[in-house]
Amino acid sequence: MRVQHDIVIVGAGLAGLRAAIAAAEKNKNLSIAIISKTYPIRCHSVCAEGGTAAVLREDEGDSFDLHAWDTVKGSDFLADQDAVEFFVREIPREILLLDNWGCPWSRREDGKIAQRAFGGQSFNRTVFAKDRTGLHEVHTLYERSLMYPNIVRYDEYFLTNLIIEDNEIRGVTAIELKTGDLILFEAKAVILATGGAGRLYGFTTYSHQVTGDGMAIAYRCGIPLKDMEFFQFHPTGLVPSGILISEAARGEGGYLRNKFGERFMEKYAPERMELAPRDVVARAMWKEIIEGRGFESEHGAYIALDLTHLGEEKIEERLPLIREAAKKFVGIDPVEEPLPVRPVAHYTMGGIHTNMWTETPVKGLFAAGEVACVSIHGANRLGSNSTAECLVFGRVAGEKAAEYAMRKDLKHVSNEIYKEEEKRIYDEFLGKSGDESPYQIKKELNEVMDKCFWIFRTGEEMKEGIKKIRELKERYKNVEIVDKKRRFNTDLIYAFEVGFMLDLAEVVAVCAYARTESRGAHYRLDYPNRDDENWLKHSLAYYTPQGPKLEYIPVKITKWKPVERKY
Amino acid sequence: MLFRIKRFDGEKEYWSEYEVEVRKGMTVLDALFYIRENLDGSLAFRVSCRMGVCGSCAMKINHKPRLACETQIADLKSDVIVIEPLDNYKVIKDLIVDFDGFFKKHAKVKPYLIRKVENYEKPVELIQTPKQLDSYYQFALCIKCGACYSVCPASATRKDYLGPAAFASAYRFIKDSRDEGKEERIPEVACDGGVWRCHFAAECSEVCPKNVDPAKAVQKLRWEAVKHSIRSLLRW
Numbered sequence: 057m058r059v060q061h062d063i064v065i066v067g068a069g070l071a072g073l074r075a076a077i078a079a080a081e082k083n084k085n086l087s088i089a090i091i092s093k094t095y096p097i098r099c100h101s102v103c104a105e106g107g108t109a110a111v112l113r114e115d116e117g118d119s120f121d122l123h124a125w126d127t128v129k130g131s132d133f134l135a136d137q138d139a140v141e142f143f144v145r146e147i148p149r150e151i152l153l154l155d156n157w158g159c160p161w162s163r164r165e166d167g168k169i170a171q172r173a174f175g176g177q178s179f180n181r182t183v184f185a186k187d188r189t190g191l192h193e194v195h196t197l198y199e200r201s202l203m204y205p206n207i208v209r210y211d212e213y214f215l216t217n218l219i220i221e222d223n224e225i226r227g228v229t230a231i232e233l234k235t236g237d238l239i240l241f242e243a244k245a246v247i248l249a250t251g252g253a254g255r256l257y258g259f260t261t262y263s264h265q266v267t268g269d270g271m272a273i274a275y276r277c278g279i280p281l282k283d284m285e286f287f288q289f290h291p292t293g294l295v296p297s298g299i300l301i302s303e304a305a306r307g308e309g310g311y312l313r314n315k316f317g318e319r320f321m322e323k324y325a326p327e328r329m330e331l332a333p334r335d336v337v338a339r340a341m342w343k344e345i346i347e348g349r350g351f352e353s354e355h356g357a358y359i360a361l362d363l364t365h366l367g368e369e370k371i372e373e374r375l376p377l378i379r380e381a382a383k384k385f386v387g388i389d390p391v392e393e394p395l396p397v398r399p400v401a402h403y404t405m406g407g408i409h410t411n412m413w414t415e416t417p418v419k420g421l422f423a424a425g426e427v428a429c430v431s432i433h434g435a436n437r438l439g440s441n442s443t444a445e446c447l448v449f450g451r452v453a454g455e456k457a458a459e460y461a462m463r464k465d466l467k468h469v470s471n472e473i474y475k476e477e478e479k480r481i482y483d484e485f486l487g488k489s490g491d492e493s494p495y496q497i498k499k500e501l502n503e504v505m506d507k508c509f510w511i512f513r514t515g516e517e518m519k520e521g522i523k524k525i526r527e528l529k530e531r532y533k534n535v536e537i538v539d540k541k542r543r544f545n546t547d548l549i550y551a552f553e554v555g556f557m558l559d560l561a562e563v564v565a566v567c568a569y570a571r572t573e574s575r576g577a578h579y580r581l582d583y584p585n586r587d588d589e590n591w592l593k594h595s596l597a598y599y600t601p602q603g604p605k606l607e608y609i610p611v612k613i614t615k616w617k618p619v620e621r622k623y
Numbered sequence: 624m625l626f627r628i629k630r631f632d633g634e635k636e637y638w639s640e641y642e643v644e645v646r647k648g649m650t651v652l653d654a655l656f657y658i659r660e661n662l663d664g665s666l667a668f669r670v671s672c673r674m675g676v677c678g679s680c681a682m683k684i685n686h687k688p689r690l691a692c693e694t695q696i697a698d699l700k701s702d703v704i705v706i707e708p709l710d711n712y713k714v715i716k717d718l719i720v721d722f723d724g725f726f727k728k729h730a731k732v733k734p735y736l737i738r739k740v741e742n743y744e745k746p747v748e749l750i751q752t753p754k755q756l757d758s759y760y761q762f763a764l765c766i767k768c769g770a771c772y773s774v775c776p777a778s779a780t781r782k783d784y785l786g787p788a789a790f791a792s793a794y795r796f797i798k799d800s801r802d803e804g805k806e807e808r809i810p811e812v813a814c815d816g817g818v819w820r821c822h823f824a825a826e827c828s829e830v831c832p833k834n835v836d837p838a839k840a841v842q843k844l845r846w847e848a849v850k851h852s853i854r855s856l857l858r859w
């Protein structure tokens with residue numbers, strides 16, 4: 057089957073939904089489709105807890121320059137400063153739009169939107185809706201999107217490929233999960249908003265759906281991925297599940313303690329303590345653990361996140377989700393006892409290479425949200441800047457795609473392309489027999505990533521990791537999908553996702569191995585210092601059948617020269 | 624432990640049984656993953672967040688709708704775990720049911736803030752006190768997992784009945800101090816498939832994993848609908 061739209065948006069998380077609304081606001085006559093592999097309100101973004109950073113109170117001491125500086129310093133100077141300056145000015149309006157569209161922002165007594173402290177900020181600027189910020193933001197955008205008759209949704213459709221001719225986008229192919237049919241979407245413009253790649257790691261905060269599909273598909277189509285070596289480890293993943301305990305827990309005053317009861321952050325970041333940026337806190341915790349000062353448990357060592365001094369009222373008012381999750385998943389009430397936590401894979405700083413207008417190197421193809429790398433996060437994202445990014449750049453993508461679609465004619469895609477894709481999926485992939493299980497391969501992939509590309513990295517270990525990933529890629533050629541029927545085939549989808557993750561793992565690995573310095577989240581024991589002379593640059597990975605080919609481009613610096621990062 | 628799971632492959636319905644070794648702290652979702660990864664790759668179920676916020680994994684577990692990711696096996700205190708898809712929905716495959724109708728019904732109640740004047744380019748901050756926020760917040764916690772709908776007798780008997788979740792959503796917006804769309808929304812919920820059809824079984828509130836209390840929303844909406852008709856009569 058084939059359908060046509062002016063704009064096709066893939067992904068219905070914060071970025072995709074925001075893009076759809078922006079395009080619809082731009083022009084009522086454009087036909088806008090949203091394709092997503094889950095229903096919109098089941099996207100990963102609903103998991104965001106802590107909040108969204110925005111300068112709302114210049115009269116109370118905050119400023120755009122401060123937000124930009126915090127972001128640039130947090131990024132270990134790898135962020136593009138022109139993009140950051142644009143970003144910080146745009147985000148306040150997004151907060152107010154969400155307010156006008158019904159988001160239940162937490163409030164101050166005077167009825168104004170409340171803000172809280174977050175790591176690496178020099179002003180308490182994180183806007184929040186209790187600790188369910190993502191849930192409420194997504195629901196608000198989804199519900200708002202229902203008001204536009206020109207937005208059409210294709211819920212539970214799985215993107216399989218991009219169609220590009222003469223370096224111009226023509227459309228995408230996707231499987232309608234309910235029936236198993238392959239659908240060809242012809243479009244003038246396409247926006248990828250498919251989210252990050254966090255399930256590369258085994259111990260992770262991410263939803264199961266975050267498998268990097270959009271990144272991998274773009275990469276295979278020849279579009280470069282930027283800065284993939286930078287993966288964020290959040291300090292506080294609940295042991296053993298990895299469920300996130302938001303940074304808001306420390307923002308509201310929580311302490312980290314080792315087994316001697318010490319607030320060890322004193323040693324690592326005396327000024328900011330628990331509220332230093334994530335890379336700094338995660339490394340400090342890992343060091344405590346490696347050096348034997350963590351608590352022991354059957355699920356490995358952990359650090360205690362102590363909220364007991366905050367009191368029940370504050371916890372219930374500001375952190376109700378955390379309390380509910382801790383009770384349900386580990387049977388601990390944080391009002392009474394500290395929570396067992398450990399650093400956990402949490403955010404994909406890298407992604408599809410775009411400029412600050414969300415344009416990729418392919419004409420008519422845009423990318424926004426976690427799938428993209430603009431880059432405003434550089435080597436280390438600040439907490440609450442990512443939902444903000446989704447809103448700001450989702451909007452930009454929607455507007456740019458609309459403008460592009462308004463001046464283009466739809467070009468038809470030949471039937472051959474459709475037939476080939478159908479053959480690839482159903483005959484060559486689903487129909488094939490083999491003796492490898494995608495579940496086993498995924499498990500082993502997670503083990504390599506958790507071991508060789510974790511918080512502390514070394515050349516030797518990474519080399520071994522690359523070898524192992526390549527072996528897994530070879531074995532993957534032999535996977536067999538057990539379920540042979542087309543109807544809602546989750547086995548097939550899983551096998552696809554594992555394939556995507558193997559490609560992305562290789563990119564992360566090769567980029568990390570190549571970068572012989574330590575910057576932000578990428579920390580090498582064999583190169584412990586930042587090296588601005590050689591490495592103040594973005595890496596770009598291009599697909600080749602032999603593995604990624606790397607190139608580098610300069611970082612854009614406007615106001616802030618790199619200085620040593622102290623907290 | 625024995626897991627009995629109701630299956631459907633598009634043509635036939637059948638039951639599968641699996642033996643799973645249960646560890647401490649294991650959830651029903653963990654067990655489903657274990658089965659899919661080790662025993663039967665064809666078992667289909669929805670999952671995403673695994674932390675009770677996305678609403679993907681509602682299913683019948685030992686005869687009651689629950690979120691698989693939030694259900695500790697030990698808490699079920701049973702030697703056999705029976706898992707079935709939610710009632711009142713068409714089954715697509717195994718534990719996956721068709722939610723399209725559910726979401727369409729939700730959309731019907733105009734579940735968005737309606738403002739008389741909007742400014743997309745230059746929005747202004749609206750004032751809402753913490754107390755005003757509290758008055759509707761509970762109803763904003765609905766994750767659209769569909770559990771309530773699956774036990775609702777009115778939904779079982781009438782195809783057009785909007786159902787508890789949709790009503791909770793309508794009430795959430797009516798109570799929001801920023802909303803100006805009450806007059807438009809109430810006719811949507813007081814229509815033929817609307818709040819008057821509710822049997823007050825209140826099972827919806829009992830099974831809701833997020834304590835939204837949709838039954839309360841229905842009750843309050845009825846009162847709003849009455850007030851609305853009096854107002855329209857007076858205007859006449």
Ligand SMILES: Cc1cc2nc3c(=O)[nH]c(=O)nc-3n(C[C@H](O)[C@H](O)[C@H](O)COP(=O)(O)OP(=O)(O)OC[C@H]3O[C@@H](n4cnc5c(N)ncnc54)[C@H](O)[C@@H]3O)c2cc1C
Nearest residue numbers: 067068069070071093101106107215251425426440442443
């Ligand atoms: C637990 C957790 C808490 C967080 N808390 C915060 C926070 O407090 N503040 C903050 O700023 N950031 C936070 N983040 C980060 C932030 O939530 C994410 O970066 C952001 O939500 C990503 O949004 P997105 O729109 O880019 O992608 P997603 O929300 O991941 O959406 C991706 C969409 O793409 C679709 N999709 C993916 N692949 C395919 C495919 N093959 N075919 C079709 N559709 C597809 C999915 O169905 C989904 O609709 C948190 C992250 C985690 C893991």
Ligand code: SF4
Nearest residue numbers: 765766768769771831
């Ligand atoms: S009201 Fe409760 S049971 Fe019903 S859909 Fe919402 S969260 Fe689920």
Ligand code: FES
Nearest residue numbers: 673677678680692
């Ligand atoms: S997996 Fe999201 S609610 Fe259970």
